Amino acid sequence: MKEGPNIAGIAALIGDPARANMLQALMTGVALTASELAQEAGVTPQTSSFHLGRLAEAGLVTLRRQGRHKYYNLADADVAALLEAMSGIAMRAGMTRVRTGPKEPALRKARVCYNHLAGEYGVQAYDSLLARAFLVEDGEQLHLTGDGRSFLSELGVVLPDKESKRRPLCKSCLDWSARRSHLAGIAGTSLLSFFLERGWAKRVDGSRIIEFSKSGDSHFHAIFSL
Amino acid sequence: MKEGPNIAGIAALIGDPARANMLQALMTGVALTASELAQEAGVTPQTSSFHLGRLAEAGLVTLRRQGRHKYYNLADADVAALLEAMSGIAMRAGMTRVRTGPKEPALRKARVCYNHLAGEYGVQAYDSLLARAFLVEDGEQLHLTGDGRSFLSELGVVLPDKESKRRPLCKSCLDWSARRSHLAGIAGTSLLSFFLERGWAKRVDGSRIIEFSKSGDSHFHAIFSL
DNA sequence: CAATTGTTTCGATCGTGATCGAACAATCAA
DNA sequence: TTGATTGTTCGATCACGATCGAAACAATTG
16 A cells, blocks of 8 residues: 555654664764663663664664674664754754753764764864865765865875775765764764874763864864864 | 753654654645545544644644645655655665555656655756756755756746745755755755646656656656766 | 673563544535 | 534543563673
8 A cells, every 4th residue: 555665664663762762872983782772771681682682673773792792883874864864853843852951052063973073063074175175075975085185194084095885985964953964984984083082072971972172172173164 | 861852752753653654645745634644544534633733743744724624744845854864774674565566666766755856867857957067066055056047947947036045945855765866945846846737747646656758758858968 | 610791581561652432623515 | 504524632442562570591700
């Protein structure tokens, strides 16, 4: 009777509070164990295991075993993008959490999205690279130009020699707070770790917030001026 | 304890099969009455009313009363984009409907996405306009150039004189089948009705499929060659 | 080897939410 | 007015799925 893929399936999967909390926790990009996710969602390890099984079965998360632990991650950037988009709609609908703490503005400013930089800082970096033609959009594809490659390399951002088909070097990701694109893909990941390794920015506890230091802030604006 | 908007809320909303069916039916872009949606979802009018109340409350659908009818629509293109993105994930996860009829290839070829053209034809039109610089991407923004405007106008596609802030003239929308962008926004809507009014393409029953006539097909490829 | 920690399976419970029957309200056509 | 169509509200039912206790299983450490 109906055509098209089964939307209700994955929606119901994300629709459970426990699973939604787990997925949001994984949006930080760090791999988490089953028990850590259980605590994050506020459920016992047994139920956590049950939920993770379903999420993995549906291909929303991946896991790699390491010793007696199982580390979980979001399957890929597409899933992260879906969650990010859903955040946008949820926020617009006024379905903000009861507990809307003081962290909110910090989240808008700079946060991690799966494994790359999002928020105001994320879109500024994206726009800046685009304005100087270091980055060009081609349909849905996104390419780093030769100039762009040398620019980033000279800064100290490590990049692979050649593009791979499976994991694109550059990819745009829609930002729920700014409603603009920011840089994802390998380059996006490298860029974030570039700032983290230098101590110019650091992650806050278990949240998605990224805090720039005073010097890190000025460095950022020097690099990504508009 | 948690930060960020409540994803589980809207996900759970979409997660119910009846509501998901309703939303997918609304993806055709046509306004449907409460009882039509009830039949579409395979539930009684009472439950339909219940579900529509929740969807409207969450801002996923809008309604306008007309006589003793209530016509429902998707709230806006953002909601449509979310559903489209979810289709992509669901399809990749192999969660296709049991009833995967012969309509599928037709759906991939050309279909309506909320109110504009999607599928292979949609992305081809998009790429073609982009290649001739009739359309330019600027960050997340999408602009119609002067040449592009006159090109479309001379064809007979009606466009408003000036851009409005609320409803952008051009907007890109991610295609779940092709994984590429196609044209949304006012221009996307006008383009679709351009083909429909001329009889070059027509909609199939209550589905999202758009069927091009023989002459409509050649016209399309003449206009949007690559 | 035992002891500890992490994860899963099983079984049972329990609450939430979807569903429908029936009655009610509103609109339109005579 | 009466009758027909459309939509909603209320109440009760009922099934599905989330949850946890208990126990088994797996892997590491001492």
